[in-house]
Amino acid sequence: MTFCIPLTPAAESVPVALASLSAGVGLRAVHHNEVLETRPRVGWFEAHSENYFARGGALPRILGRIREHYPLSLHGVGLSIGSTDPLSRTHLADVARLVRDFEPLLVSEHLSWSSVGGRFTNDLLPLPYTEEALRHMVDRVRQVQDFLGRQILIENVSSYLQFTCSTISEWEFLGALAHESGCGLLLDVNNVYVSAMNHGFDAHTYLTHIPRRAIQEMHLAGHSKRRIGDRDVLVDTHDGPVCDAVWELYVAAVNRFGPVPTLIEWDSNIPTLELLAAEAHKADRITEARHARAA
């Protein structure tokens, strides 16, 4: 007796030239087949590295087919780069294998940690912004870049609390990290907004103090509001469209940093590809307007 569970229907692959880098969207498994079948008009795709760690089977095959048609970036969510545990060599080796196999345009991770003592929360936990943490992050980013043999980008995360021992602002921390480790920065505009609202700093001050040339990619996403105690807190849920305030901040970011590869992230209540592409085109119109003014 044999029972067969389909993996995925085969899709035809037709080679195309690389599109110019208009805004991209996060690649999610529910869209795999549709991406291959309809080839949506988006600039590029970003894959969460850990989702494609499979050694064989359908996932690497599908990612390879998508890579034939689009530039790709690999975005890590699980390296726990800020942890004081040793870096996982197996995790790094898996990322290195993906880098080799799929030749991504950009490779990124987060200014965060997710594990200690071998216990993983599989979440992006904030670091205390201290001299000690900065030295640690500089060392860890160097280790990762040495292992992969290339530059990586580090992304600012949304945070809901701060450690009272912090002595440095997040923007200073990121600027120093980029300067000392040689990494690039991935500016998540939504995360800047969420953290600014949660901690009461000015998002524009943040943008003004980030070194211009370090920013190599930007993220846009939706967030939601939760009531904790007697105050609202914004939570980085990636479950809806980019809000107006974050679009406004994106305009300011594009004015300051110029047009850099921009990505729409939407990970829960995942919408149609069509809607994702529409969000990406909205970002394109903002970069094009800035370009027109600069010309």
Add this chain to the structure above:
Amino acid sequence: MLALRELQSRFVDALFAGADVSYVDIPDRVEIYRNNLREGFIKALAIGFPGIERLVGTEYFRRLALDFLAAYPSRAGNLDHIGESFAPFLAERFANSGYAYFADVAALEWAHQQALVAADARPITLDALRVVNPADYEHLRFDLHPASALVRSAFPIIRIWRANQPETAVDEQIDLSEGGDNVLVLRAADCIEFHRLPAGDFAALEALATGASLGAALESAQSVDATFDLGTALRRFLALGLFVQLHVPAAST
């Protein structure tokens, strides 16, 4: 001031067990991270074990998942591994109950998950055997495909699993004593296959999977089925693409 490692250890303790968080500015908000940890774990476990979730119901699955999280937290930055100990966990939890089959269904779902992500490998064919000196047959060893697994159960787990997939609309009555399944889980070109094997075939594969020789595998198979025919079974295994490497003993003098 807390050193970074001390701070991280205390914070993770707070997320798992609710320890003191006086070193954060708004302690109430630790709950957001605690919630992310729990919900992320429950969701990832449910994706890997849809049959168990349906068997026990969503609410009870959440309780099981949280107890499992406390006992077996994630050990990697990649959630693919979290279900590794779920079947043994369920076996212990439901030992000596009417729900002993939960662990076997979980073992089947774990094998399914593993088969999805395992490495590709090129199977050997009958031709590989044709060049072997027949005198050496009993000493041959085979590597099974990385995307394969053997799951033995005293319960009809294939039927139970099938009846409890998310897309299955109607509930089905299954007699738990109707007979067990010996399942070979194997990734084919575009699907994961569950093969219900005869006892002899299964015993032979179990032996080969642990590195036993073909001679030893034949003995295992014949001890459960006197009519077991090795030639037929071997052809069946090769046709499935189950063997990826043949180890021929060094030539005797």
